[in-house]
């Protein structure tokens with residue numbers, strides 16, 4: 001496994017680093033970022049939080065805007081942030097910001113031309129953790145979190161792999177992608193028009209049917225412009241009620257969809273994950 005270091009910055013006595021590598025799953029060169037707390041070392045593996053960003057993002061948005069490093073250093077948790085889609089000149093794209101590059105939706109595409117590279121579900125669940133756990137002082141104690149499209153990804157991946165993740169959380173997730181414009185557009189393109197194939201990627205549907213529970217925290221801004229049309233946390237809440245899923249969901253009045261909201265509550269999310277990662 002070959003990876004190339006792109007940047008390296010000391011932060012709260014730990015290190016923020018970016019790497020490039022060839023992904024076999026995505027069939028293209030990819031970039032990811034990792035924050036290693038000061039406690040990570042040659043003889044000490046630390047647990048890890050995988051962070052999935054939203055539409056238009058790269059590995060950089062969360063690392064530069066969320067302000068997570070101070071807490072990750074204190075709690076002894078690594079954070080890994082992948083890119084949000086495959087990249088490169090030969091990778092299919094769309095004119096809209098909500099499909100194609102920057103909008104991989106963390107699914108395994110089955111439809112041409114997307115299926116050649118857009119396999120973000122497998123990349124996040126398997127290839128990236130394998131690489132991280134082999135090459136960094138990081139253990140297989142994993143949690144997962146994300147924002148918006150990445151919140152959808154975190155909830156879907158956490159619920160479909162309860163044995164792989166100790167906890168999951170989301171900021172402003174796309175809670176019911178089968179029934180919102182962002183989700184319908186992406187799922188139609190990546191998976192086709194047979195909506196039964198979409199079900200494996202709908203957090204509300206998965207939550208309604210779940211029997212194996214992963215500790216979960218969701219925060220949503222009450223002044224989020226996307227709340228009613230795209231995010232629909234009330235559908236997730238109803239699903240949790242039906243299955244008895246122990247969902248902790250809070251709506252915070254006045255907060256919008258931006259990283260100003262995420263940075264206001266990231267400490268609570270990191271402390272929530274630390275409870276399970278440091279057990």
Ligand SMILES: N[C@@H](CCC(=O)N[C@@H](CSC=O)C(=O)NCC(=O)O)C(=O)O
Nearest residue numbers: 054055056057061097147148149150259
């Ligand atoms: N209107 C914006 C839409 C893009 C946007 O808001 N992206 C969010 C995630 S939305 C759901 O996945 C984001 O995280 N942006 C990056 C940031 O640093 O804030 C547009 O047209 O770009």
